[in-house]
Amino acid sequence: MDVKPQTKQAIFLVWFLLVPAGLWFTYHTYPPKINGHWIDLLAFLLLTSVVASMPIVINEMFIFLIQWVALATFLRFGLFVEIIFAQIAVVVLVLKLRILRKGELFRLPLNLIMFFFVSFLSGGLYYLLGGHTGPKLQINADFLLLAVLYAVLSYTLNQVILAFNLYVIYKSKDPYFGKEFFVETITTLITFPIGFILYILYNQVGLLALLFVGVPFVSLSTIFNLYYSSEKINEYLQKAAEIGHQMAERLFIDDVVDLFIKKLSEMLPVDYAYILEASGDELKLIRRIESGQVLPNDQQFMSIHEGISGMVWANRKSFLFKTKKDWIEYSNGYIPKDAESILGVPIIRSKKLIGVLLLASRRKRAYEKSQLMIIDILCSHFAIAIENARHYEQTKRQSERCALTNLYNYRYFENMLTEEFEKLTRFERKMLSLIILDIDHFKNVNDTYGHQSGNEILCELASRLGKLVGVRGIVARYGGEEFVVLLPDVSKEEAYQMAELIRQSIANWPFSISQSLDQKHQQVRITASIGVATAPEDAEDSLALIRHADRALYVGAKRAGRNRVAEYSSC
Incomplete structure (x- = not known):
């Protein structure tokens, strides 16, 4: 009020x-x-x-x-x-x-x-x-x-x-x-x-x-x-158990961190919150919240014994400061000047310190020792939830990515195509373009230079596609030497221009290989044939979009001489 x-x-x-x-x-x-x-x-x-x-x-x-x-x-x-x-x-x-x-x-x-x-x-x-x-x-x-x-x-x-x-x-x-x-x-x-x-x-x-x-x-x-x-302590303990269960249900690291900070702010007077991750001999800031706003993590890495977080890390124990005069001598300047009370707690998992939590309030004596115990328990739940989320994300990433090129695989592409087509039918998208690319005579490359060299070319091509497409679309390895690019809200004309840019970047710049059969560093030139189709102009469902883009690739590009771009036409 x-x-x-x-x-x-x-x-x-x-x-x-x-x-x-x-x-x-x-x-x-x-x-x-x-x-x-x-x-x-x-x-x-x-x-x-x-x-x-x-x-x-x-x-x-x-x-x-x-x-x-x-x-x-x-x-x-x-x-x-x-x-x-x-x-x-x-x-x-x-x-x-x-x-x-x-x-x-x-x-x-x-x-x-x-x-x-x-x-x-x-x-x-x-x-x-x-x-x-x-x-x-x-x-x-x-x-x-x-x-x-x-x-x-x-x-x-x-x-x-x-x-x-x-x-x-x-x-x-x-x-x-x-x-x-x-x-x-x-x-x-x-x-x-x-x-x-x-x-x-x-x-x-x-x-x-x-x-x-x-x-x-x-x-x-x-x-x-x-x-x-x-x-009050019993209530805090019950809340800590509930929050621990809620964090365990989160599958992604960002969701766990967001829930953790939100619940802490509901339990305690938190004006500033910082979560730092132990990385080697340094602490890296991974979440920074000041006055309810999530700010960029632009703080420098901190070493052991540096600042309050470094002190928590070095001693592997919690610290409670009730007024600014108690902690000002330990601060290295990254804590706002109007902060008074500070709570620093180590985040430990399996006896290994994985991070540090810092909470600050503008009020003097805002935190009590009993609350310190509760936050310590919550940090243990947080450490377990973070580890579980990290394992899930790693497993999910491996299931969605091609192990060789690190592009999305066919399974992920198929799911994204279905989702984007549903958005198209709900009028959340105006159009949806698809580019299918196939390397010309790739078998000859493998036979001449070896499969290791072929893998090098696939990896470099994946890197080029990622840079050319950027955030405008999704690049995936479709299988073998085939790649696909899904472009939401991109017209057929724009998709054709991008496909032509991709074709030129492949044909005009040779690929470097270092693991050829004769073990010499070489430059190899390849070409690619590309097909383009757009929904709803060319297809009414996702399978038809793939089929028509594939038809443009083989009929319009491969049969016409390769190293070219063809767009689907019903005529």
Whole structure:
């Protein structure tokens, strides 16, 4: 939720003009009644600070249960002390939750203003109705009723001002009376009686009351938070297992990497993410994501001990830096300047380090040690998924490529032809051209120079075809000395021109061979005959396109004398 800069400035101005003056007015109108009990005052302040630093976590909601201490403080020392303690409690809570980031400092004065209004208005009404500091609640029911009214009014005003902040300042569109509201209301109603008990017990036994009441409450908060932490870790472990299964289902390396980064960003505050692959004695950047954008991997290779990633690599262990001052001395400049928290984890498979993961956040103390353990587990899943994907891609590549020329083989070409023809029938393609090429008298080349030399010529021809066609089409070895070029959205005239360019590049430039029968380096000249056909002009299905291009090759080019290009004609 974005807040306009003018609104932020206005909040600081309101706090500066209102709160100091309001404190001065409160001190003179409702002076505190300490009566020399400074140790008691400090004890209440300590209890307030401890409770403020230990908000109870319920379903990922931080419940600020300071009202019961504020109630006892108000009844014992008066409005001025309660306001001061409330302001201190807000500061303690904000520091504990570490919610103040760059551009959000206005949240501190905003909350200070809110708590000042709540304290001043509810306390002022209490005094206006006849209440006073230090009432004997156990003796006079009227004073008890006024104290209850003060507590209810205090909570009600807190909710009203909070709603104002959400809808007017933050422009929130979420419903206010949701789960968070009901949970906070119930917990507040449960804890308010503790404030009355603390005040009454304090009047009976003095400072021991703070121990009798405060210690159980603080212990309960600790137990709640420990339970929440264990629940959070269990949730992370379940997510890690789910992500591991999802990564194992991905067949390609890029898909595994994308899923890994996406899930990490959902689990943790990630502004920058880097995955580096160990290659020999260097680390190579294979994925670089900054502010949600995938950027080019143009960083230089890093050696062992160089930068934070090199340190992770050298020590083969994880590192957690909570602020920039902790890691700046190890950085070699490739991490953005506004990064604060950094998480560096080695990616290890079968006791071999295969890479390094670096996560960074603009927030200070954005990562915890428990999260480091989870990321370490995820990196193990990631390493296995990457290895499986690499094996799959290698197997797929071998099944799709000609082992000699490294061009696509007939099986892959046939699948691509079927897919492209389906696009043509769905009008996703306007046309589809096919070039079939056959080397003239290739048997003579094998008989004269040997099959090894013939293989050299096939490999060099494959290289020439790849360079000539580029990204405009798909080049495949059709079988033996035959090659095909599939050209989506290329007209017959353009395909014919490309075929002629291919023919000339074969006929005009000799091929080098070094493994001839006489073991001499030689230059060999060959020619090729080429047939061209285009769908839907020449064919209505994929088989007809191959048949007609093949017919153009043998009837129009081979029979006509070879070393020429022929296009299919139904006449």
